[in-house]
Amino acid sequence: MTNALQLTVPEGVPFIDFSREVDYPVDQVFRAYSEPDLLVQWLGPRRNKMDINHYDFRTGGSYSYIHTGPEGVPYEFRGIFHTVRENEFAIQTFEFSGYPDVTSLEFMTLEALDGGRTRIITHAVYPSMEARDGMAASGMEGGVSEGFDRMDELLAQLQPEALQGRGA
Amino acid sequence: MTNALQLTVPEGVPFIDFSREVDYPVDQVFRAYSEPDLLVQWLGPRRNKMDINHYDFRTGGSYSYIHTGPEGVPYEFRGIFHTVRENEFAIQTFEFSGYPDVTSLEFMTLEALDGGRTRIITHAVYPSMEARDGMAASGMEGGVSEGFDRMDELLAQLQPEALQGRGA
Numbered sequence: 001m002t003n004a005l006q007l008t009v010p011e012g013v014p015f016i017d018f019s020r021e022v023d024y025p026v027d028q029v030f031r032a033y034s035e036p037d038l039l040v041q042w043l044g045p046r047r048n049k050m051d052i053n054h055y056d057f058r059t060g061g062s063y064s065y066i067h068t069g070p071e072g073v074p075y076e077f078r079g080i081f082h083t084v085r086e087n088e089f090a091i092q093t094f095e096f097s098g099y100p101d102v103t104s105l106e107f108m109t110l111e112a113l114d115g116g117r118t119r120i121i122t123h124a125v126y127p128s129m130e131a132r133d134g135m136a137a138s139g140m141e142g143g144v145s146e147g148f149d150r151m152d153e154l155l156a157q158l159q160p161e162a163l164q165g166r167g168a
Numbered sequence: 169m170t171n172a173l174q175l176t177v178p179e180g181v182p183f184i185d186f187s188r189e190v191d192y193p194v195d196q197v198f199r200a201y202s203e204p205d206l207l208v209q210w211l212g213p214r215r216n217k218m219d220i221n222h223y224d225f226r227t228g229g230s231y232s233y234i235h236t237g238p239e240g241v242p243y244e245f246r247g248i249f250h251t252v253r254e255n256e257f258a259i260q261t262f263e264f265s266g267y268p269d270v271t272s273l274e275f276m277t278l279e280a281l282d283g284g285r286t287r288i289i290t291h292a293v294y295p296s297m298e299a300r301d302g303m304a305a306s307g308m309e310g311g312v313s314e315g316f317d318r319m320d321e322l323l324a325q326l327q328p329e330a331l332q333g334r335g336a
Contacts, residue, residue, distance in 0.1 A: 012180060012181075013180075013181060013182065013297065014181065014182070014293070060230045060248060062228050079250065080228060080248045080249075080250050080261075081248075082247065082248050082261040082263070082271055083263075083269065083271070089269070091261070091269070091271050093248075093250040093259070093261065093273065095250070095251075101251065101257070101259070101275070103250055103251070103259050103273065103275075104273075105261065105271065105272075105273045105293065105295065107269070107271075107295060123295065125182070125273065125293055125294075125295050126293075127273065127275060127291065127293050129181065
Protein backbone atom coordinates (compact mmCIF):
# COMPACT_ATOMS: atom_id res chain seq x y z
CA MET A 1 0.00 0.00 0.00
CA THR A 2 1.35 3.37 -0.93
CA ASN A 3 0.48 6.73 0.57
CA ALA A 4 1.45 8.64 -2.56
CA LEU A 5 -0.36 11.88 -3.39
CA GLN A 6 -3.24 11.42 -5.81
CA LEU A 7 -3.86 14.70 -7.66
CA THR A 8 -6.30 15.31 -10.49
CA VAL A 9 -6.88 18.31 -12.74
CA PRO A 10 -10.34 17.60 -14.16
CA GLU A 11 -11.11 18.60 -17.73
CA GLY A 12 -13.30 21.66 -18.26
CA VAL A 13 -14.09 22.57 -14.67
CA PRO A 14 -11.98 24.95 -12.55
CA PHE A 15 -11.03 22.46 -9.84
CA ILE A 16 -7.95 20.70 -8.55
CA ASP A 17 -8.52 17.67 -6.33
CA PHE A 18 -6.02 15.71 -4.33
CA SER A 19 -5.88 13.13 -1.60
CA ARG A 20 -3.09 11.75 0.51
CA GLU A 21 -3.08 9.07 3.18
CA VAL A 22 -0.78 9.33 6.18
CA ASP A 23 0.06 6.74 8.84
CA TYR A 24 -0.89 9.00 11.73
CA PRO A 25 -4.19 9.61 13.53
CA VAL A 26 -6.51 12.42 12.56
CA ASP A 27 -5.92 14.53 15.66
CA GLN A 28 -2.20 14.67 14.93
CA VAL A 29 -2.80 15.59 11.31
CA PHE A 30 -5.17 18.33 12.46
CA ARG A 31 -2.46 19.66 14.78
CA ALA A 32 -0.05 19.79 11.85
CA TYR A 33 -2.53 22.09 10.06
CA SER A 34 -3.59 24.14 13.07
CA GLU A 35 -0.38 24.89 14.97
CA PRO A 36 1.82 27.48 13.22
CA ASP A 37 4.99 26.06 14.79
CA LEU A 38 4.20 22.73 13.14
CA LEU A 39 2.79 24.10 9.87
CA VAL A 40 6.01 25.96 9.18
CA GLN A 41 7.95 22.68 9.30
CA TRP A 42 6.07 20.92 6.50
CA LEU A 43 3.99 23.14 4.19
CA GLY A 44 5.50 23.47 0.72
CA PRO A 45 8.73 22.36 -0.94
CA ARG A 46 11.88 21.76 1.07
CA ARG A 47 13.78 24.43 -0.82
CA ASN A 48 11.52 27.20 0.54
CA LYS A 49 11.79 28.92 3.89
CA MET A 50 8.40 29.72 5.44
CA ASP A 51 7.71 32.72 7.64
CA ILE A 52 4.29 33.12 9.20
CA ASN A 53 2.92 36.64 9.73
CA HIS A 54 -0.17 35.32 11.43
CA TYR A 55 -2.10 32.07 11.30
CA ASP A 56 -5.32 31.69 13.27
CA PHE A 57 -6.81 28.34 12.23
CA ARG A 58 -10.41 28.71 13.40
CA THR A 59 -13.75 29.68 11.87
CA GLY A 60 -13.42 33.38 11.07
CA GLY A 61 -9.65 33.43 11.51
CA SER A 62 -7.13 34.48 8.89
CA TYR A 63 -3.61 33.72 7.79
CA SER A 64 -0.69 35.32 6.04
CA TYR A 65 2.67 33.75 5.32
CA ILE A 66 5.67 34.06 3.02
CA HIS A 67 7.62 31.35 1.26
CA THR A 68 11.10 32.44 0.22
CA GLY A 69 12.84 30.37 -2.40
CA PRO A 70 16.56 29.61 -2.44
CA GLU A 71 17.08 32.47 -4.89
CA GLY A 72 15.61 34.88 -2.34
CA VAL A 73 12.33 35.58 -4.13
CA PRO A 74 9.42 35.92 -1.64
CA TYR A 75 5.99 34.44 -2.39
CA GLU A 76 3.23 35.87 -0.18
CA PHE A 77 0.00 34.05 0.53
CA ARG A 78 -3.07 35.10 2.52
CA GLY A 79 -6.58 34.03 3.22
CA ILE A 80 -9.36 33.56 5.70
CA PHE A 81 -10.86 30.47 7.30
CA HIS A 82 -14.57 30.26 6.49
CA THR A 83 -14.94 27.10 8.57
CA VAL A 84 -12.70 24.99 10.78
CA ARG A 85 -14.08 21.88 12.51
CA GLU A 86 -11.55 20.21 14.76
CA ASN A 87 -10.19 16.92 13.41
CA GLU A 88 -12.66 16.97 10.52
CA PHE A 89 -12.89 19.74 8.01
CA ALA A 90 -11.83 23.22 6.96
CA ILE A 91 -12.67 25.72 4.22
CA GLN A 92 -10.20 28.51 3.45
CA THR A 93 -9.64 31.15 0.83
CA PHE A 94 -6.23 31.29 -0.83
CA GLU A 95 -4.60 34.22 -2.62
CA PHE A 96 -1.06 34.54 -3.98
CA SER A 97 0.32 38.08 -4.10
CA GLY A 98 1.69 37.45 -7.60
CA TYR A 99 -1.90 37.28 -8.88
CA PRO A 100 -3.80 39.77 -6.73
CA ASP A 101 -7.52 39.12 -6.27
CA VAL A 102 -7.36 35.77 -8.09
CA THR A 103 -8.63 33.99 -5.00
CA SER A 104 -9.49 30.32 -4.71
CA LEU A 105 -11.54 28.37 -2.18
CA GLU A 106 -10.16 25.15 -0.68
CA PHE A 107 -12.20 22.47 1.06
CA MET A 108 -10.15 20.10 3.20
CA THR A 109 -11.59 16.94 4.74
CA LEU A 110 -9.80 14.68 7.23
CA GLU A 111 -11.06 11.11 7.22
CA ALA A 112 -10.09 8.88 10.12
CA LEU A 113 -9.07 5.48 8.75
CA ASP A 114 -8.64 2.19 10.57
CA GLY A 115 -5.31 1.51 12.21
CA GLY A 116 -4.72 5.07 13.37
CA ARG A 117 -4.35 6.45 9.84
CA THR A 118 -5.84 9.43 8.07
CA ARG A 119 -6.89 10.40 4.56
CA ILE A 120 -6.54 14.08 3.70
CA ILE A 121 -8.83 15.16 0.84
CA THR A 122 -8.68 18.64 -0.69
CA HIS A 123 -11.03 20.13 -3.28
CA ALA A 124 -9.74 23.46 -4.62
CA VAL A 125 -12.08 25.76 -6.60
CA TYR A 126 -10.68 28.51 -8.84
CA PRO A 127 -12.48 31.62 -10.12
CA SER A 128 -11.64 30.85 -13.77
CA MET A 129 -10.28 28.10 -15.96
CA GLU A 130 -7.20 30.27 -16.56
CA ALA A 131 -6.53 30.55 -12.83
CA ARG A 132 -6.93 26.79 -12.37
CA ASP A 133 -4.69 26.00 -15.34
CA GLY A 134 -2.06 28.46 -14.15
CA MET A 135 -1.99 26.87 -10.72
CA ALA A 136 -1.78 23.36 -12.17
CA ALA A 137 1.14 24.40 -14.36
CA SER A 138 2.98 26.14 -11.54
CA GLY A 139 4.59 23.11 -9.98
CA MET A 140 1.79 22.80 -7.45
CA GLU A 141 1.73 18.99 -7.54
CA GLY A 142 5.39 18.67 -6.69
CA GLY A 143 5.15 21.22 -3.92
CA VAL A 144 2.09 19.58 -2.38
CA SER A 145 3.67 16.14 -2.63
CA GLU A 146 6.89 17.29 -1.01
CA GLY A 147 4.95 19.01 1.73
CA PHE A 148 3.14 15.81 2.64
CA ASP A 149 6.46 13.93 2.70
CA ARG A 150 7.67 16.56 5.16
CA MET A 151 4.47 16.11 7.18
CA ASP A 152 5.23 12.37 7.41
CA GLU A 153 8.71 13.18 8.72
CA LEU A 154 7.44 15.75 11.20
CA LEU A 155 4.73 13.49 12.63
CA ALA A 156 7.26 10.65 12.92
CA GLN A 157 9.47 12.93 15.02
CA LEU A 158 6.55 13.80 17.28
CA GLN A 159 5.74 10.20 18.20
CA PRO A 160 6.39 9.39 21.89
CA GLU A 161 8.96 6.75 21.06
CA ALA A 162 10.87 9.20 18.87
CA LEU A 163 10.80 11.88 21.57
CA GLN A 164 11.96 9.39 24.23
CA GLY A 165 14.73 8.24 21.94
CA ARG A 166 15.99 11.82 21.96
CA GLY A 167 15.92 11.94 25.75
CA ALA A 168 13.26 14.66 25.61
CA MET B 169 -31.25 52.85 -21.45
CA THR B 170 -32.34 50.26 -18.98
CA ASN B 171 -30.64 49.30 -15.73
CA ALA B 172 -32.15 45.82 -15.72
CA LEU B 173 -30.20 42.99 -14.10
CA GLN B 174 -28.14 40.96 -16.56
CA LEU B 175 -27.58 37.46 -15.17
CA THR B 176 -25.93 34.53 -16.92
CA VAL B 177 -25.56 30.88 -15.96
CA PRO B 178 -22.71 29.71 -18.21
CA GLU B 179 -22.77 26.22 -19.61
CA GLY B 180 -20.43 23.66 -18.08
CA VAL B 181 -18.59 25.84 -15.56
CA PRO B 182 -19.75 26.35 -11.95
CA PHE B 183 -20.28 30.11 -12.16
CA ILE B 184 -23.11 32.60 -12.01
CA ASP B 185 -22.40 36.10 -13.32
CA PHE B 186 -24.52 39.19 -13.10
CA SER B 187 -24.29 42.91 -13.56
CA ARG B 188 -26.59 45.77 -12.75
CA GLU B 189 -26.26 49.49 -13.35
CA VAL B 190 -27.64 52.00 -10.88
CA ASP B 191 -28.10 55.75 -11.22
CA TYR B 192 -26.13 56.54 -8.08
CA PRO B 193 -22.43 57.16 -7.46
CA VAL B 194 -20.08 54.41 -6.39
CA ASP B 195 -19.56 55.67 -2.84
CA GLN B 196 -23.29 55.51 -2.18
CA VAL B 197 -23.53 52.01 -3.63
CA PHE B 198 -20.60 50.96 -1.44
CA ARG B 199 -22.41 52.34 1.61
CA ALA B 200 -25.46 50.26 0.70
CA TYR B 201 -23.26 47.15 0.89
CA SER B 202 -21.18 48.15 3.89
CA GLU B 203 -23.65 49.60 6.39
CA PRO B 204 -25.86 46.98 8.02
CA ASP B 205 -28.68 49.49 8.61
CA LEU B 206 -28.80 50.07 4.86
CA LEU B 207 -28.13 46.49 3.74
CA VAL B 208 -31.14 45.24 5.67
CA GLN B 209 -33.39 47.57 3.66
CA TRP B 210 -32.56 46.19 0.22
CA LEU B 211 -30.88 42.75 0.14
CA GLY B 212 -33.18 40.02 -1.14
CA PRO B 213 -36.83 39.80 -2.10
CA ARG B 214 -39.41 42.16 -0.63
CA ARG B 215 -41.36 39.32 0.92
CA ASN B 216 -38.49 38.42 3.27
CA LYS B 217 -37.64 40.08 6.56
CA MET B 218 -33.89 40.37 7.15
CA ASP B 219 -32.26 40.21 10.58
CA ILE B 220 -28.52 40.73 10.86
CA ASN B 221 -26.63 38.84 13.58
CA HIS B 222 -23.40 40.58 12.65
CA TYR B 223 -22.01 42.18 9.53
CA ASP B 224 -18.47 43.52 9.48
CA PHE B 225 -17.75 44.54 5.87
CA ARG B 226 -13.94 44.76 5.89
CA THR B 227 -11.04 42.53 4.92
CA GLY B 228 -11.06 39.72 7.47
CA GLY B 229 -14.55 40.54 8.74
CA SER B 230 -17.51 38.17 8.78
CA TYR B 231 -21.27 38.20 8.48
CA SER B 232 -24.30 36.25 9.53
CA TYR B 233 -27.93 37.08 8.78
CA ILE B 234 -31.33 35.49 8.52
CA HIS B 235 -34.02 35.99 5.92
CA THR B 236 -37.48 34.98 7.11
CA GLY B 237 -40.11 34.37 4.48
CA PRO B 238 -43.77 35.30 4.83
CA GLU B 239 -44.55 31.71 5.87
CA GLY B 240 -42.13 32.10 8.80
CA VAL B 241 -39.37 29.82 7.49
CA PRO B 242 -35.90 31.18 8.35
CA TYR B 243 -33.01 31.03 5.89
CA GLU B 244 -29.60 31.55 7.51
CA PHE B 245 -26.58 32.78 5.63
CA ARG B 246 -22.99 33.30 6.77
CA GLY B 247 -19.58 34.04 5.40
CA ILE B 248 -16.34 35.91 5.69
CA PHE B 249 -14.89 38.82 3.76
CA HIS B 250 -11.58 37.82 2.17
CA THR B 251 -11.11 41.32 0.74
CA VAL B 252 -12.95 44.62 0.91
CA ARG B 253 -11.60 47.68 -0.95
CA GLU B 254 -13.65 50.80 -0.35
CA ASN B 255 -15.74 51.88 -3.33
CA GLU B 256 -14.12 49.26 -5.55
CA PHE B 257 -14.18 45.57 -4.83
CA ALA B 258 -15.01 42.79 -2.41
CA ILE B 259 -14.60 39.01 -2.17
CA GLN B 260 -16.78 37.07 0.24
CA THR B 261 -17.65 33.49 1.01
CA PHE B 262 -21.33 32.54 1.09
CA GLU B 263 -22.98 29.58 2.81
CA PHE B 264 -26.68 28.80 3.24
CA SER B 265 -27.57 26.75 6.31
CA GLY B 266 -29.87 24.55 4.22
CA TYR B 267 -26.79 23.17 2.42
CA PRO B 268 -24.09 23.11 5.09
CA ASP B 269 -20.50 23.38 3.87
CA VAL B 270 -21.57 23.98 0.26
CA THR B 271 -19.79 27.31 0.24
CA SER B 272 -19.36 29.65 -2.70
CA LEU B 273 -17.00 32.53 -3.37
CA GLU B 274 -18.35 35.82 -4.70
CA PHE B 275 -16.30 38.55 -6.37
CA MET B 276 -18.02 41.94 -6.52
CA THR B 277 -16.66 44.85 -8.52
CA LEU B 278 -18.03 48.41 -8.43
CA GLU B 279 -17.30 50.39 -11.59
CA ALA B 280 -17.77 54.14 -11.47
CA LEU B 281 -19.56 55.24 -14.65
CA ASP B 282 -19.93 58.72 -16.13
CA GLY B 283 -22.78 60.84 -14.87
CA GLY B 284 -22.57 59.71 -11.27
CA ARG B 285 -23.65 56.15 -12.05
CA THR B 286 -22.29 52.75 -11.07
CA ARG B 287 -22.08 49.28 -12.54
CA ILE B 288 -22.15 46.43 -10.02
CA ILE B 289 -20.56 43.22 -11.38
CA THR B 290 -20.64 39.94 -9.45
CA HIS B 291 -18.88 36.69 -10.34
CA ALA B 292 -20.01 33.80 -8.13
CA VAL B 293 -18.00 30.55 -8.02
CA TYR B 294 -19.55 27.31 -6.74
CA PRO B 295 -17.74 24.19 -5.49
CA SER B 296 -19.60 21.89 -7.89
CA MET B 297 -21.85 22.00 -10.92
CA GLU B 298 -24.65 20.64 -8.73
CA ALA B 299 -24.28 23.50 -6.28
CA ARG B 300 -24.28 26.07 -9.09
CA ASP B 301 -27.30 24.51 -10.78
CA GLY B 302 -29.18 24.31 -7.49
CA MET B 303 -28.57 27.98 -6.81
CA ALA B 304 -29.60 28.96 -10.33
CA ALA B 305 -32.84 26.99 -9.96
CA SER B 306 -33.63 28.42 -6.53
CA GLY B 307 -35.17 31.69 -7.65
CA MET B 308 -31.87 33.48 -7.19
CA GLU B 309 -32.34 35.70 -10.25
CA GLY B 310 -35.66 37.05 -9.08
CA GLY B 311 -34.35 37.67 -5.58
CA VAL B 312 -31.26 39.46 -6.83
CA SER B 313 -33.29 41.54 -9.27
CA GLU B 314 -35.79 42.55 -6.62
CA GLY B 315 -32.98 43.42 -4.24
CA PHE B 316 -31.45 45.82 -6.72
CA ASP B 317 -34.85 47.43 -7.31
CA ARG B 318 -35.01 47.95 -3.55
CA MET B 319 -31.50 49.40 -3.61
CA ASP B 320 -32.66 51.94 -6.23
CA GLU B 321 -35.54 52.93 -3.95
CA LEU B 322 -33.32 53.17 -0.88
CA LEU B 323 -30.68 55.30 -2.56
CA ALA B 324 -33.40 57.56 -3.98
CA GLN B 325 -34.67 58.13 -0.44
CA LEU B 326 -31.16 59.02 0.74
CA GLN B 327 -30.63 61.81 -1.78
CA PRO B 328 -30.45 65.30 -0.21
CA GLU B 329 -33.46 66.55 -2.11
CA ALA B 330 -35.52 63.59 -0.90
CA LEU B 331 -34.43 64.12 2.71
CA GLN B 332 -35.21 67.84 2.50
CA GLY B 333 -38.59 67.09 1.00
CA ARG B 334 -39.36 65.08 4.15
CA GLY B 335 -38.38 68.01 6.37
CA ALA B 336 -35.46 65.98 7.77
